[in-house]
Amino acid sequence: MALKSPPFPEKGAEWPADTRADDASSGTGAEGRFTRRFTASDRTTRVVLAALDARLVKLGVDEDDRASAELILAEALNNICEHAYAGKGGPVEMIVDIRRAGLTCLLCDCGQPIPGGAPPGGGLPIIDPPDNVPEGGFGWHIIRCLSTDLRYRRDNGWNRLSFRVIFASFD
C-alpha cells in the first residue's frame, strides 16, 4: 500500500466538514489524488462523496465505475459513523489515489476498533421472506463484492482501512 497518511491532529480533535488537505493532479488528465479531512457524520459523508464524484467526472471516469466507488465509500463511511464513532462523530481522513485502471482508498478514524481486529466476512444475512427479511448487515458484503485488496489494521489508536476499486471500463 503506497498511501501514507499525513500526521493527524490530537486524538479527538474536530475537523470542519470538507477541509481540503491536498488535491494533486499528476497532469495526465486521468490520474490524481483526492484527500479530505472531516468530522464523521451522515451529512459530511454526503458532502465528501459529492466532491469525490465531481472529481471523478472531471477525470473522465465512467458512470458505472463512479457508482461503484461512491457505494463502497458510502458503506465504509457509514460504518465509521455508526460503529467506530457510534454516532458521536470524530475525525476521518480519506485519501483516494485515482488511476486509469481504478482507485485506491485509505480511510483513517480514531473510533472503536473493528471487533475481532478484522473486517467481517462478506456473507449475506439470512433472507427468508416473509418472516425473516433483514434490514441491515449488507454493508461489508457490498464492500467486499465491489472492492479488492481490502486491508485493515489498528495503528496507535487509529483504524486504517484500505481497498482498491478496479474500474470495469478500463481496458
Next chain:
Amino acid sequence: MHLTTRRSDAGLVIGVEESRIDAAVAIEFKEAVRRAAAGSDEAVILDLSQVTFLDSSGLGAVVAVMKLLAPQRALELAGLTPSVARVFRLTRMDSVFTIHPRAPVGADPALKATG
C-alpha cells in the same frame, strides 16, 4: 423528503422525488412513506425512478417500510435506476420484492405532494 402519491389500478403509487436514499435520510424516508401510505389498504408501489443512489441504509429503510405495511399490504418497487438495481441484485433483495420496470400509469391524475 419529497414524495408524491397517486392512485393506480395496481395500488397506491408513491413517487420518491429525491436523488438519494442514504444514511442521512433513511429514517426520514421511512417515516415519510409511512405517512404517505396511511389511510388506505391498497398495495403500495414505490416509484424509485428518480433515485440514483441507494446505500445499505436506504435499502434497510425500504425493507422497514415493507414490514410496516405487511401482512395486509404488499410493497412493490418500480423504476429502479441501474445503480439502485445493482444494490438490490448484490444483496439478493431483488428476490424479496416484486420489481416492475416502471410504475403503472395512474387512473387518478390528481397528484398529492407530501413531506
